[in-house]
Amino acid sequence: MRTTVTLDDDAYELAMLRARGKGITLGAALSESIREAHEARLQDKPLPEGLVRGPKGMLMFAAHKDDSILTSEKVKAATLELEEEDDERRAFPARRQYTRRAV
Numbered sequence: 001m002r003t004t005v006t007l008d009d010d011a012y013e014l015a016m017l018r019a020r021g022k023g024i025t026l027g028a029a030l031s032e033s034i035r036e037a038h039e040a041r042l043q044d045k046p047l048p049e050g051l052v053r054g055p056k057g058m059l060m061f062a063a064h065k066d067d068s069i070l071t072s073e074k075v076k077a078a079t080l081e082l083e084e085e086d087d088e089r090r091a092f093p094a095r096r097q098y099t100r101r102a103v
Helices: 009-022 026-042 072-091
Strands: 051-053 059-061
Touching: 009 026
Parallel strands: none
Antiparallel strands: 051 059
């Protein structure tokens, strides 16, 4: 069947990635995705550990057990810490020990 649809940019990119990766047309990739999504909803399989289904059915990572939230501030702090460690390694590289072999 031939039809015209309007896709969100991100949905189009994902469908094109699938099509290129499988060497199929965009229409075939969309058809496969729709069928797989439909079949997945029909099956009552337990979700893999660490995943939950959001309000609109999208799979998401479950919150950490202590319910901590990963904020942009925590990401920035961790990034700065890693950068400082890298700077220290560059400033004080590990010294290599060389031993002479008897000839």
